[in-house]
Amino acid sequence: MKGRSIAEVLAGAVVLLVACSFLAYAVTNSGRSSFxxxxxxxxAKFDRIDGLAPGADVRVAGVKVGSVVDQRIDPQTFLAVLxxxxxxxxxxxxxxxxxIASEGLLGGRFVSLVPGGSERILAxxxxxxxxxxxxxxESLLGRFIFSMTEGQPNRNAQTPGSAPAGAPAGGQAPARP
Structure with a gap:
């Protein structure tokens, strides 16, 4: 019984060691380190910053050049201030x-800076x-679905006074001989 207990403890320690090494690797190679x-x-002020959190990347031409350090609401304009x-x-x-851009359909959000052409430099x-x-x-998909269904007539709908397909006009059942 003692031999089995020691083997179980050693196996658990190995599993914990492997998990800790994976965690350390993920933290050091995540690219999320502070600048x-x-x-x-x-x-910068935005209408919406959906899914963007402090620590998100700031990129120029796809290259990380900084990070978002704070977000708040401007009480006068109700805009999000990053x-x-x-x-x-x-x-x-x-x-x-x-x-505010997205890394893909399911990816995270980041701020993309596009340099202008002015001679004056931001201080x-x-x-x-x-x-x-x-x-x-979600909003784009909703608009697309709505626009596709809005222009299509309902083919199964009947106009008032019309008979179902295959039925004689007047709404009466056909006479049996």
Missing amino acids: SGPALTLT TMRIDASLRMPSDSSAE DGGEITITQSAISL
């Missing part, structure tokens, strides 16, 4: 835009004024 080095703080920290070596033009604490909010997949 290090000098950073620039920018804000605070982002990006690499300070990036000189973002003042007419740059920010949009620390600056605001990106050109924004595009998150697009709701």
Whole structure:
């Protein structure tokens, strides 16, 4: 009985060790580490930020350059205000835009910055004024389904006073000989 108990404890320890090593690998290679080095703080206001949380990536041309550090509601406009920290070596033009994008149909959301062409550069604490909010997949599918069913007449519906298919007009049963 003692030999079996020691074997079970060792097997459990091996399982825990493997699980901890997988967890450590996932944390170190997830790409979600906080941005290090000098950073620039920018804000942007959006109508919707569905599925975007603090810690989400901020990307330029698909490359991670920072992360979302805070989100709040502006009490005057009721818009979502995102605070982002990006690499300070990036000189973002003042007419740059920010949009909330998705990694795929089921993927997470991130902020995509699109540099503008202005000579003026955003300073620390600056605001990106050109924004595009998150697009709701459920809303798009609902609109598509509604538009497809709205234009189609109901083929099974009968107009008042009409007889079902195969029945004689007037609504009376056919006479039997």
